[in-house]
Amino acid sequence: MWAPAAVCGALALLLxxxxxGGTTPGSVDAAAAAAVAHLSPGVVRVLLLPTEPFVVLALGLLAVALCLRAGRRLEAALxxxxxxxxxxxxxxLLKPLYDRWKNGTLVYPSGHTVSLVAVLTVLVLVTRRVIVVVLAAVALLAAAAGLVGMGYHYLTDVAGGTLFAVAVVLATWPVPRRAPAPSGG
Structure with missing residues (x-):
């Protein structure tokens, strides 16, 4: 999984x-903010739910429990x-290095996004189910709209956080081993 991890990591760093060192949004950031500006504060708060620590922690513990139930202790630790x-x-490291500010806070890459996406990536790797991929994508889209709508982050912060989280998880995750083929002789 090193190649996808390297690509995601490089993209996160380049993005x-x-x-x-700046505070101004790019054109994509401004367009994203305009796209969610019509959402009510209540809707935006609901969209932020996936990034709440109690949700991220619960999803992380679910991943650990699934690994332990399957007898995969290394994956449970990871x-x-x-x-x-x-x-x-x-x-x-990254937030101080990039020094991008919004509302008096370092914002690149989005820590909210990194925590959510890292746990979601683990769940995808643990379950290997399409429905988990779909639900993870929906949660990320909701969180992105909420983070931008609430003014916590620019869209590029969310994209950078997503790429970085995926890179770290893939770089640390063990490569699945195939079961040996039965001997023919």
Whole structure:
């Protein structure tokens, strides 16, 4: 999973470069903000629910429980460790490095998004179910609209957070092993 991780990581790092050290939105950011400006504050708060710590923690614990139930202890440890690593790298390294501000807060990449997407990526890898991919995409879209609508982040912050979270989880996740083929002789 190194190639997709490297691509996502490189894209996350490159996406933030034009906005480093700044406070102004790009044209895509402004268009996204305009697209959700009509949403009521109540709707925006509901869209933010997937990023709430109690939701992210519950999803993370679900991933751990699924791994333990399947006897996959290494994946259970990584289900906790990979999102934690992504969150720590975002807060301690990337946000200060990019120095992008909004409302007095460092915003690139979005920590809200990193925590949610890291856990959702783990759930997708653990379950390998299409329905989980669909639900994860819906949760991410809702969260993006909420984060932009509430004014917490620019859309590029959300995109950068998504790419970085996926990169960290894929880089730390073990490659699935195929069962050995039965011997013919």
């Amino acid at each position: 933030g470069l034009p906005f480093a 289900a906790l460790g990979a999102p934690l690593l992504a969150i720590l790298l975002t807060g301690w």
